[in-house]
Amino acid sequence: MTVTVLVPDDEGVAALSEVPLVQAVRYQWGDPAPTEASKAEVLIPGRHPAGDELWRELPNLKLIQLLTAGADDWIGKVPEGVLLSTCRGAHGGSMAEWVVAVLLSMHRQLDVFADAQREARWTRFSADTLQGKHVLVIGAGDLGRQLRRRLEPFDARCTMVGMSARDGVHGVEELPDLLPVHDVVVLMVPLTSRTRGMVDAEFLAAMQDGAVLVNAARGPVVATDALVAELAAGRLRAALDVTDPEPLPPEHPLWSVPGLLLTPHIGGTVSGGRRRSYAVAAAEIARYAGGELPDNLVHGEY
Numbered sequence: 263m264t265v266t267v268l269v270p271d272d273e274g275v276a277a278l279s280e281v282p283l284v285q286a287v288r289y290q291w292g293d294p295a296p297t298e299a300s301k302a303e304v305l306i307p308g309r310h311p312a313g314d315e316l317w318r319e320l321p322n323l324k325l326i327q328l329l330t331a332g333a334d335d336w337i338g339k340v341p342e343g344v345l346l347s348t349c350r351g352a353h354g355g356s357m358a359e360w361v362v363a364v365l366l367s368m369h370r371q372l373d374v375f376a377d378a379q380r381e382a383r384w385t386r387f388s389a390d391t392l393q394g395k396h397v398l399v400i401g402a403g404d405l406g407r408q409l410r411r412r413l414e415p416f417d418a419r420c421t422m423v424g425m426s427a428r429d430g431v432h433g434v435e436e437l438p439d440l441l442p443v444h445d446v447v448v449l450m451v452p453l454t455s456r457t458r459g460m461v462d463a464e465f466l467a468a469m470q471d472g473a474v475l476v477n478a479a480r481g482p483v484v485a486t487d488a489l490v491a492e493l494a495a496g497r498l499r500a501a502l503d504v505t506d507p508e509p510l511p512p513e514h515p516l517w518s519v520p521g522l523l524l525t526p527h528i529g530g531t532v533s534g535g536r537r538r539s540y541a542v543a544a545a546e547i548a549r550y551a552g553g554e555l556p557d558n559l560v561h562g563e564y
Contacts (some may be wrong), residue, residue: 265491265551266301268320272309275440277540283551295319304547317508325550331405331530333560334453334480338447347556352542353530354408357478360529361448362412365392365502368474368523392416401450401479402431416447425456434460441468446476453480454563461482463488465500475500481506486516493519503529519525 267277268289278286287298291308302561303324325345329337331353333346340346367373369390378385395418399406402424410420421440427433432440441447447469451457461475461484470474477484481504499521508527510516516524546556 265303265306265547266298267301267547268296268299269306273536274306274540274543277537277544278547281544281548281551287433305546305548306543307538310547315407319491325547325556327543327546327556329536329543330514332452332480333344337560337563345556347546348558348560349539349542349546350404350558352538353535354404356414356530356532356535357405357450358408358493359536360503361409361476361478361501362416364476364523364525365413365474368499368501369395373523376488392418395445396421396443397417397446397448398444399448399450400437401434401448401452403450405450405478406448409450425451437465441564442470443474444470446474448476449479449483451479451483452564453482456563458482459485461485461489466492469498471497472499474501476501478503481503481508490515490519496520501525503527 264283264285265286266285267278269278269286270289270291272288273553275288277287278284285298285504287296287302289299301322302320302324303309303321303326305320305325306327306329310440323341323418324342325339325347326336327347331348331350333348336346355471369392371389371429377402380407392413393416397413397418397420399420400423402422408421410422413420421444422431423430423434423437423440425434429468449461451460457479459482463485466475466488475484475489477497484506486506489500493500501523502516503525504527516522542558548559549556
C-alpha cells in the first residue's frame with residue numbers, strides 16, 4: 263500500500279521519489295490543499311506555522327516529519343494521535359562547525375585584527391588558543407557528540423552533560439561542581455520545561471571569571487537579563503546564535519553589550535543543509551512506510 267506524503271517543495275519531491283511505497287505530492291502553503299490531501303498520511307511542514315489550518319484538510323494524517331532537529335514549536339500543537347518526528351542527525355555537523363568557528367574567532371581575537379585591517383594598522387599581539395581549554399558541553403545528543411568530535415583535534419578537553427547521567431556523560435545535577443572548572447560552556451539542549459531558563463543568574467555566577475558561554479540551543483534556555491548583567495560587568499564573554507526575544511529588537515542591549523559575538527540564528531543555515539534534511543526525512547518516512555516507527559520520534563517534550 264502506497265503512503266501519500268505532502269511535501270512543500272520540489273526538492274522534497276525529488277528526495278522522496280526513490281523511497282519505496284511512497285508517493286510524494288507537492289503542496290503550496292496558502293493555496294488550497296491538493297486533491298491527494300484527503301489520503302495523505304505524512305506531512306512535511308514548509309513555512310507554515312505549527313498548528314495552522316492545514317490540519318483540517320488532512321483527515322488521514324498519521325505523521326508529521328520535521329526538517330529541523332528542534333521540535334519546541336510543535337509540542338502541544340500536533341493533533342491527537344499524530345506522530346511527530348524530528349530531523350535529528352541532519353544539522354549536528356553544521357551547528358558544531360558554528361561553535362568551533364565562534365570559539366576560534368573569540369580566542370584568536372579575529373575581530374580585533376579585522377578592525378586593524380580596515381584601519382590599515384599592522385597590529386601584532388599574542389592571542390589566546392583553544393589548546394588545553396576545558397569545554398563543558400551541555401547536551402550529549404547528536405549535536406553534542408558532533409561538537410566533541412570537532413573540538414578534540416584542537417586539543418580541547420570536553421566534558422559531556424546530559425539531562426541524566428550515563429557512561430561518559432554527567433547529569434545536570436552535577437553542574438554546580440562542573441561550571442567553575444571549565445573555560446567554555448556550550449549549550450546544545452532542546453527547549454523543554456526543564457531547560458527553559460536553565461542558565462539563570464546562579465548558573466552564570468558559578469562560571470569562572472573570563473569564561474565563554476555559547477548558546478547553540480534556543481534563546482529561552484538563557485535568562486537574557488542575567489547574561490546582559492554579566493557581560494556588561496566584563497566578567498564573562500558569550501557567543502549567541504539564538505536570543506530571547508528573537509528576532510532581537512534594534513534597541514536591545516545585546517546589540518551593544520561588550521564581550522558578545524552574535525549571529526542571527528544561522529548556525530545550521532549552510533549550503534547543502536536542505537539536502538541533508540531531506541536525506542534524514544526520507545529515511546524516517548521509509549521506516550514508516552515499511553511498517554516501523556521512525557527513529558526520531560518525539561516523546562513528551564522531546
